[in-house]
Amino acid sequence: MKGVVLAACLVAGPLQAQDLTVLEASRIHTMDPSRPLAKAMAFDAQGRIVALGSVNDLHARYPGAKRLDAGDSIVVPGLIDAHGHIGNLGxxxxxxxxxxxxxxxxxxxxxxxxxxxxxxxxxxxxxxxxxxxxxxxxxxxxxxxxxxxxxxxxxxxxxxxxxxxxxxxxxxxxxxxxxxxxxxxxxxxxxxxxxxxxxxxxxxxxxxxxAAIPPMDGDTAERALALGMRSAVEHGLTGVHDAGVSMAQIGAYQRLADRGELPLRIYALADGDQEAFAWLCREGLYSHPAGRLQMRAMKLYVDGALGSRGAALHADYHDDPGNRGLLLIQPDALEGVLKRARDCDVQVATHAIGDRGNRLVLDAYAGTWGDSSGHGHRWRIEHAQVVSPEDLPRFARQHVIASMQPTHATSDMPWAEARLGPERIVGSYAWRTLRDHGARLALGSDFPVESVDPRLGLFAAATRTDAGGQPLGGWRPHEKLTAFEALRGFTLDAAYAGFAETETGSLEAGKRADFVLLAEDPMAIAPEGLRSLTVQATYVEGRPVYERPRD
Incomplete structure (x- = not known):
């Protein structure tokens, strides 16, 4: 990794050398509006950020600190995928x-x-x-x-x-x-x-x-999680919201956490109205003592996917007359689960892709909390891909987080309009419109449906093109995000969606020292370069969990 040197100073200071590290870099993007840029960051042995500022200032304040010289690297907060599947990736x-x-x-x-x-x-x-x-x-x-x-x-x-x-x-x-x-x-x-x-x-x-496939044993489950997490940190992820974790999987995660083998933060969402949700209601919201594993949410499915024509639509599929998709849960059953989740203080994240599916969820959330809820429940709709234009403002009004995956748009664009027709495509993959209405966008990938690589999500969000730059100018380009907005979706807003914005998502004093070293500046390069950013290292709590092999 070019230019990164760790050396301990010999001069004693107000803190012991082993207790503090000062990171120096060409530029640190903090995502903190009160101090958006810095050149140096100090963090303690527990991985908590102590201060940010200039190199001279922090070395003057902490002369006994270790020095982590990142040379001309760019530092950004650790990237968080707000919707992935670690076990399935493995x-x-x-x-x-x-x-x-x-x-x-x-x-x-x-x-x-x-x-x-x-x-x-x-x-x-x-x-x-x-x-x-x-x-x-x-x-x-x-x-x-x-x-x-x-x-x-x-x-x-x-x-x-x-x-x-x-x-x-x-x-x-x-x-x-x-x-x-x-x-x-x-x-x-x-x-x-x-x-x-x-x-x-x-x-x-x-x-x-x-049901006929032999069940997976515990060792295989742990191996799958370990492989998935290793791939995640290699791509710059320091956190993942694992969408749909069974009781058996949370047990595998716990065993790995007990052994100190979680290289990143896992925000686990229970797999629907099953054993893990019942456990949360019975035992209370879960957090592992080591601090890298939580389960305080559940994931539901209201419909299927657009590619397999299972997304629930108000009208027929444009390319399959007579088919309006599938509802995976009926409205009365959904309302019952939501009320139990509310009473258990469990966050709900509901998969909804079709326009009918999204309206059903918005209506059910409104019935549970009230149309203008200010309760801070942070309930989410996962994907929110096809939304009727009149329903788009409801996300902000109802304080519903839009948990969306930019690469879904660029993967689906060759055939999405054939599925929906020219009218319904208007409210589809509408990141800009949702954000301009005031909705919070938590971004992710839905890996392994898409690549685990968040750089592809940043690129898709800012360009709405494929790897070859097509279509010219982007598909439905008015829905693009800026590079800053895309990065915020993978950092601070993803952290907020997991109740973690006081711990992660930005680099501020008191927060965790989760960060990524990049060779290029995502805020300074052309959007087309976002997909090829070089991840030099991934740090969680001030320790490297991935370092790029030297050339």
């Missing part, structure tokens, strides 16, 4: 990776390579396929997998996590008879003209197949 690194595949044949070839290392009888599991990237854009079938894998069960999760693709061997292990025209609540089984399942299961229908 599992995606352990299973067949299908992201970026352009055909069924390419998928089968990747699966053959992965199957070569499996034992006989093991399920072949993978994730990342997207039929929108294929020439015909049609859903796949069991026949696409059966020739290569006639006996080994295969289950492949779509890139968005809202659909799965099985072969015949997997369907033979499903306990329920799949024949007929029936459909599960909140889900859909794709069927051929004769009513036979074609191999694709959407939203809650996925449970039918996943």
């Amino acid at each position: 599992l995606s690194l352990m299973r067949a990776r299908l992201d970026g595949t352009r055909s069924r044949a390419e998928i089968v070839e990747r699966l053959r390579q992965h199957a070569a290392v499996l034992s006989d009888g093991d399920w072949l599991l993978g994730r990342g396929w997207d039929q929108n990237d294929w020439p015909d854009q049609a859903f796949p079938t069991v026949a696409d997998l059966d020739e290569a894998f006639p006996d080994r069960p295969v289950w492949l999760t779509r890139v968005d996590g809202h659909a799965g693709w099985a072969n015949s061997a997997a369907l033979r292990q499903v306990e329920r008879d799949l024949a007929g025209a029936w459909q599960p609540d909140g889900g859909r089984i794709e069927r051929d003209a004769g009513g036979v399942p074609s191999g694709v299961f959407i939203d809650s229908a996925m449970d039918l197949v996943e």
